[in-house]
Amino acid sequence: xxxxxxxxxxxxxxxxxxxxxxxxxxxxxxxxxxxxxxxxxxxxxxxxxxxxxxxxxxxxxxxxxxxxxxxxxxxxxxxxxxxxxxxxxxxxxxxxxxxxxxxxxxxxxxxxxxxxxxxxxxxxxxxxxxxxxxxxxxxxxxxxxxxxxxxxxxxxxxxxxxxxxxxxxxxxxxxxxxxxxxxxxxxxxxxxxxxxxxxxxxxxxxxxxxxxxxxxxxxxxxxxxxxxxxxxxxxxxxxxxxxxxxxxxxxxxxxxxxxxxxxxxxxxxxxxxxxxxxxxx
Amino acid sequence: xxxxxxxxxxxxxxxxxxxxxxxxxxxxxxxxxxxxxxxxxxxxxxxxxxxxxxxxxxxxxxxxxxxxxxxxxxxxxxxxxxxxxxxxxxxxxxxxxxxxxxxxxxxxxxxxxxxxxxxxxxxxxxxxxxxxxxxxxxxxxxxxxxxxxxxxxxxxxxxxxxxxxxxxxxxxxxxxxxxxxxxxxxxxxxxxxxxxxxxxxxxxxxxxxxxxxxxxxxxxxxxxxxxxxxxxxxxxxxxxxxxxxxxxxxxxxxxxxxxxxxxxxxxxxxxxxxxxxxxxxxxxxxxxxxxxxxxxxxxxxxxxxxxxxxxxxxxxxxxxxxxxxxxxxxxxxxxxxxxxxxxxxxxxxxxxxxxxxxxxxxxxxxxxxxxxxxxxxxxxxxxxxxxxxxxxxxxxxxx
Numbered sequence: 001x002x003x004x005x006x007x008x009x010x011x012x013x014x015x016x017x018x019x020x021x022x023x024x025x026x027x028x029x030x031x032x033x034x035x036x037x038x039x040x041x042x043x044x045x046x047x048x049x050x051x052x053x054x055x056x057x058x059x060x061x062x063x064x065x066x067x068x069x070x071x072x073x074x075x076x077x078x079x080x081x082x083x084x085x086x087x088x089x090x091x092x093x094x095x096x097x098x099x100x101x102x103x104x105x106x107x108x109x110x111x112x113x114x115x116x117x118x119x120x121x122x123x124x125x126x127x128x129x130x131x132x133x134x135x136x137x138x139x140x141x142x143x144x145x146x147x148x149x150x151x152x153x154x155x156x157x158x159x160x161x162x163x164x165x166x167x168x169x170x171x172x173x174x175x176x177x178x179x180x181x182x183x184x185x186x187x188x189x190x191x192x193x194x195x196x197x198x199x200x201x202x203x204x205x206x207x208x209x210x211x212x213x214x215x216x217x218x219x220x221x222x223x224x225x226x227x228x229x230x231x232x233x234x235x236x237x238x239x240x241x242x243x244x245x246x247x248x249x250x251x252x253x254x255x256x257x258x259x260x261x262x263x264x265x266x267x268x269x270x271x272x273x274x275x276x277x278x279x280x281x
Numbered sequence: 282x283x284x285x286x287x288x289x290x291x292x293x294x295x296x297x298x299x300x301x302x303x304x305x306x307x308x309x310x311x312x313x314x315x316x317x318x319x320x321x322x323x324x325x326x327x328x329x330x331x332x333x334x335x336x337x338x339x340x341x342x343x344x345x346x347x348x349x350x351x352x353x354x355x356x357x358x359x360x361x362x363x364x365x366x367x368x369x370x371x372x373x374x375x376x377x378x379x380x381x382x383x384x385x386x387x388x389x390x391x392x393x394x395x396x397x398x399x400x401x402x403x404x405x406x407x408x409x410x411x412x413x414x415x416x417x418x419x420x421x422x423x424x425x426x427x428x429x430x431x432x433x434x435x436x437x438x439x440x441x442x443x444x445x446x447x448x449x450x451x452x453x454x455x456x457x458x459x460x461x462x463x464x465x466x467x468x469x470x471x472x473x474x475x476x477x478x479x480x481x482x483x484x485x486x487x488x489x490x491x492x493x494x495x496x497x498x499x500x501x502x503x504x505x506x507x508x509x510x511x512x513x514x515x516x517x518x519x520x521x522x523x524x525x526x527x528x529x530x531x532x533x534x535x536x537x538x539x540x541x542x543x544x545x546x547x548x549x550x551x552x553x554x555x556x557x558x559x560x561x562x563x564x565x566x567x568x569x570x571x572x573x574x575x576x577x578x579x580x581x582x583x584x585x586x587x588x589x590x591x592x593x594x595x596x597x598x599x600x601x602x603x604x605x606x607x608x609x610x611x612x613x614x615x616x617x618x619x620x621x622x623x624x625x626x627x628x629x630x631x632x633x634x635x636x637x638x639x640x641x642x643x644x645x646x647x648x649x650x651x652x653x654x655x656x657x658x659x660x661x662x663x664x665x666x667x668x669x670x671x672x673x674x675x676x677x678x679x680x
Contacts, residue, residue, distance in 0.1 A: 095288050095300045102294075115294035115627065152296075161471065167384070168367075169376035187370055188363020190303040191381055197471040199296025199624050203303060205286040208363030265470055281294075281625045 055221040063176040065215060065270075066242040067156070067226075068252040072275035073236035074149040076101055078118050078133040080228035080237060085131070087216060087227035092131040094119040096202045098213040099153040099228050103135055104277060108143035113279050150280055151237060153228070154179065154200040154213035155261065155269030162192035162201060162212075171210065177242075177270060178217055183209045197265045215239065287635055293551065293628030302620050302632045305640040306613075307357040310648050312462045312484060313612045314350045314357070319485070320492010321347040322395075322455040324519070329448040335518040339500050341402060341665035346496065347455070348395045349656040354388060357648050360639050380465045387461060391454045398447040400425075401440045403663045405432055459488045466615060473548055473626070474619040479537045486530040491608035493523045497601035499656075501594055507666070511594050520597045523604060524580045531573055534611075548626025555622050555629055564614050572607020576600035 084090060084099045097119065104113040116123060118133035126136030139147075156179045163171050163179060170186040173179050186209040193201045193210055204211035216226035220239070224230070229237045240247035249272075252258070258272040261280070273280075289302050321343045327333045328340035336343075359365040372385035400407075408430050410422035429436075460481040467480025477483075497519050504511045541552060556564070579600045583593055617632050635641035660666075 095286070095297065097297045100297045115625075117294075117297050119297035119300065161469075164378045165380060165469075166376050167371040167379040167381035169374055170370070185367070185370060186364065187367040189358075189361070189371075189381065190363075191379070191465075193298075193303040194620075195469055195471055197624055199298050202298035203286075203301060203363065205301075210363075281627060 055218075058221040060174055060176040060221075062243065064242040065156070065177050065220060066240065066249040066253070067153070067215065067229075067271045068238040068249050068258070068274070069151050069271060070236050070238070070252075070256075070274045071148055071150045071280075073234045074101065074151055075234055075236075076103055076135050076149040077233065078135070079231045079233065080151060081118055081133050082131075083227040083231040084213070087219075088214070090211070091204060091206055094121075094124050094130045096204065096211070098200075098211070099151065101135075102150045102152060102280075104146075104148055104150065104279060105139055105144055106146040107139065108145050113277075114139075115279075146277075148275070148277065150273075150276065151228075152198065152200070152261075153271060154196075154215075155198055155267065155271045156213075156215060158268035158270060159266060161195040161197065161265065161267055165191045165195040167191065174217075178215050178220075179212075180214055180217060181210055181212065183207055183211075186210055197262050197267065198269075287633055287638070289630045289632055291623070291628055291630045293623065294625050295623040295628035295630055296625060299623055299625075299628075299630055302617070302630065304616055304620060305361060305632075306617070306634050306642065306645050307361040307640045307648070309609075309612045309616045310645050311354065311357040311361075312459075312616070313491070313609055314649065314652065315354055315459050315462050316484065316488030316491045316608065316612075317495050318347045318350045318354065318492070319455040319459040319488040320490065320494075321350070321496055322451055322492070323489050324493055324496050324522070326448050326452050327522070329444060330452065333518070335512075335514045337667050338512040338515045339496050339519070341667070342500065342503070342660070343492075343496055344395065344399055344402065345659050345663060345665050346499065346652075346656055347492075348392075348399060349652040349659060351388075351392050351395055352655065353648060353652045356651070357645075360644060360648070380461070380468055384461070387454075387458050391451070391458055394447055394451050394454055398444055398451065399663070401444045401447070404429075404440060405437075406663060408432055456485055456488075460485045466619070471624055472619045472622070473541065473546065473552065474622050475615070477537050477540065479533055479540070480615075483530065483533045483537055486526055486533055487608050487611050490523055490526045490530055490604055493519055493526065494601035494604035494608070497523070497597055498605065499653075501598045503660070503666075509666075513589060513593060516594060516597055520580050520583070520593075520600070523597075523601065524577065524584070527573065527577055527604065531577075548622075551626050551629065552622055555618070559621065559629065559631070560614065560618065563610055564618075568607050568610035568614060572603050572610055576603045576607075 078101055080099055081097065081101060084097075085092060088098055090096055090098050100117050100119065102115055102117045104115055106113050116135075116138075118124075118127075118135065122138055123134065123136045124130055126138075127134045156173075156177060158173075158177070160171075160173055160179050163173055166172075167189060168185060168187055170183075171179065171181045171192055183204075188203065188208050188210065190203050190210060193203055196212075201210055201212045203209075216224070216228075219226060226237075226239055229239045238248045238252050240249035240252075242250060242253075244250060252274075253272055256272075256274045258274055259276060260269040260272060261276075262269070286301050288300050291300060324336055325340050325343035325347065328336040355368075359368060362368055369385075371382060372389075375382035375385070377383075404426065407422050407426040411419050411426045412430065413419070414422060463481030463484030466475040466484075467477050469475050497516065500519075501511055501516070542549070576599075579596055582588075583596050588596060621630050621632055623630055637643060
């Protein structure tokens with residue numbers, strides 16, 4: 001404890017300084033809070049401007065990628081799922097997928113569809129492996145009213161909830177509209193896995209980080225198509241540049257009545273669907 | 282050896298990636314111990330800030346309890362992270378839109394505040410120990426005293442001012458920290474079970490009751506171990522606090538649940554199937570009947586009958602132990618429950634807790650037990666008891 005008693009004048013001076021400091025702090029905090037409120041509202045653009053881009057000569061400000069799915073064309077062959085796993089080194093299990101296909105079957109007399117995907121134990125048993133996929137003929141003998149397949153993948157949302165919640169910024173939306181993850185920076189908290197309403201993210205147990213579809217970023221930045229689009233034998237999956245009005249995706253959106261999944265989340269997804277039914281979730 | 286990851290069985294239709302539950306029992310333990318911290322701090326503040334004399338016997342002990350648990354708050358998170366060695370990334374490059382980004386700062390600030398408050402509180406103890414123990418035995422105490430041996434009345438007044446200020450700051454600190462944990466869940470729009478404005482408030486109130494309950498159990502236990510009489514006025518006061526906050530918690534939880542059911546948005550059929558099926562035992566029986574209604578009835582009865590003496594001690598302690606169980610189950614039912622309801626709204630996933638894994642049952646028990654072991658050691662170094670004339674005992678801080 002100090003014994004010297006500050007004089008009244010010194011005390012006054014100190015208090016006035018304190019007041020000024022408090023005012024300054026208040027102003028800074030206030031301005032900061034305003035900025036924070038703007039940023040925290042999920043709608044802000046979160047880009048990663050970096051000079052160390054892996055693909056030379058690729059300008060990510062010149063593209064805006066988009067993806068289309070024509071569910072009426074999909075035959076459920078699951079080549080896309082297998083191609084994706086191989087192309088992107090996705091763990092060969094029935095629990096980790098960057099893309100998957102759902103099968104909706106309405107049996108006669110039932111008002112709700114039976115929904116399964118390639119990961120279903122019955123389908124895995126039919127394929128005999130967790131690395132190769134096929135839909136089991138499980139409704140043999142039953143009377144089917146209506147049935148269709150719906151390919152799913154990351155929606156690369158304009159306002160991605162996964163990016164919003166990432167505590168480190170390891171996941172981000174690039175300028176060309178692709179949501180990516182820096183696997184060397186991700187801490188593996190899985191907050192993003194929780195936040196994605198589409199179940200598109202998973203935890204990669206081999207790398208101990210979050211993982212998901214990148215639209216094959218390593219391919220599209222070289223002018224190639226994503227692996228799933230490349231292998232689709234019926235053209236159910238289309239991909240292209242939304243900036244180019246004559247691209248496949250631009251025409252797909254222009255020439256069809258398209259919709260997106262779960263628009264009510266406010267995520268503004270960028271995978272456009274044709275041929276969905278009311279029960280598709 | 283257990284597998285690299287545990288898969289969940291499911292019924293109905295779920296997204297393929299949902300067959301591995303992202304947040305394990307560690308994320309149940311994390312809000313549980315954060316809540317205990319907030320609750321213990323509340324009790325300490327009732328005495329140190331609001332001058333409620335009847336809580337004096339546990340006021341300092343409450344603060345030590347809060348510190349011991351707070352030190353272990355990051356542990357379940359680190360055990361959960363895929364890359365715990367990168368944990369500091371969230372502090373070094375916080376991504377401010379994330380509700381999780383400020384956690385490191387909040388927690389750090391609060392731990393420093395707790396340490397400071399405890400330091401001021403036990404400064405006379407440090408000084409006396411430093412003066413009484415010459416040589417090497419006194420060295421740690423001399424370091425802790427930070428070279429100031431001034432215990433004059435003026436110095437004490439100065440200390441009290443600081444303690445008061447810290448205790449006041451600590452109230453929004455502790456409750457902010459825990460409300461924030463609730464916000465992490467409540468703000469997630471992807472899960473109907475979590476997405477609720479009431480979630481942070483429910484977390485906060487249940488935190489307070491868990492902290493009060495923990496103090497009751499530990500205080501009664503410590504009195505037995507130290508062979509001193511339990512201060513009945515204090516215990517009764519804690520029981521009143523427990524009762525009152527439990528009422529709030531129950532009403533809030535009821536409101537939240539009613540909201541989900543009444544709004545009946547998409548997926549409600551699956552939620553109801555979950556509530557009427559897998560949730561019956563953990564929620565209706567354990568959390569609600571055994572953990573909440575039983576202690577409320579018991580404490581109400583004791584208040585009504587004016588129970589005192591050993592019966593009061595036994596009744597309140599049992600009630601408190603049940604409340605501790607109830608709040609743990611509440612965390613479980615929120616964290617695990619939310620993930621067991623598929624995002625498709627058309628299926629249910631079943632979480633299997635592993636036994637030996639890094640995120641298994643044994644590790645969780647260790648994380649909850651560790652603060653208690655630390656506390657058992659700390660109370661020997663810093664005796665917080667007001668019932669014996671310990672050197673550390675301060676009077677209530679006078680503003």
